[in-house]
Amino acid sequence: MQKRNPVDILRENQLKNTRQRVRVLEEIAADKAAISQPDLEKKLGKEIDRVTLYRILNTYEDKGILHRIIDFNGTANYAICSSACTAHHHHDEHLHFNCTHCHKIYCLETKVPAINIPDGFTANTISLIAYGICDKCGKADKRN
Numbered sequence: 001m002q003k004r005n006p007v008d009i010l011r012e013n014q015l016k017n018t019r020q021r022v023r024v025l026e027e028i029a030a031d032k033a034a035i036s037q038p039d040l041e042k043k044l045g046k047e048i049d050r051v052t053l054y055r056i057l058n059t060y061e062d063k064g065i066l067h068r069i070i071d072f073n074g075t076a077n078y079a080i081c082s083s084a085c086t087a088h089h090h091h092d093e094h095l096h097f098n099c100t101h102c103h104k105i106y107c108l109e110t111k112v113p114a115i116n117i118p119d120g121f122t123a124n125t126i127s128l129i130a131y132g133i134c135d136k137c138g139k140a141d142k143r144n
Contacts, residue, residue, distance in 0.1 A: 004029075004080070006021075006022045006025035006026055006029070007022065009025060009065055009080075010022070010025075013063045013064075013065060015059070015063065020047070020048045020052055020053075020056060021056055023044060023047060023048065024040065024044070024048070024053065024056050024057070024060070025060075025065075025080070027040055027043050027044060028040070028066065028078055028079065028080055029080055032106060033079075033104035033105055033106050034069050034077035034078055034079040034096075034104070034105040034106070034107065035077060035078060035079075036071070036075045036076065036077045036078075037053065037054070037057060037075075037076060037078070038075070040053060040057075040078075041053060057078060060078075061078075064081055065080065065081055066078045066079065066080060066081060067079055067081050069096050069098075069105050069107075069127070069129070070127075071098050071103065071105055072098055072100070072131060073103075077105045079105075079107050093111065093112040093125075093126050093128075094107055094108060094109060094110060094111055094112060094128075095107075095108040095110040095111075095112065095128050095129075095130060096108070096127065096128065096129045096130070097129070097130050097131075097132070097134065098129055098130070098131050099132065099133060099134035099137055100131055100132060100133065101133050101134070101137040102134060102136065102137050104134060105129075106134065108130075112126050112128045
């Protein structure tokens, strides 16, 4: 997925360009893996308090800027959405990979297959998570 400029993302979503909003997007985009709110708090230190970070993450999710992935510990992790996502519909129906060794979550380009939802049911979001060993941990295991 192509990296997008945080300032452009804010402008496209009619959000005020603040230092805190830009910093959150920069930190989330800095790694290929999704990041949890506690890890973001550690990385940002005293720059952004917990309540402000929570509000920024919620705003970004509501606007279709971020999508949330729940890991196997029940912790919410965040990754930047594709540019096709909007406030009313996320188009990030792709496979997520949760490494059971390093606990990182990766967004993989593999699309979720079409799923037939029974009549009377409406799916708002579809999530598919694979659990296993990521490429970095797999390589480290082979060296040992």
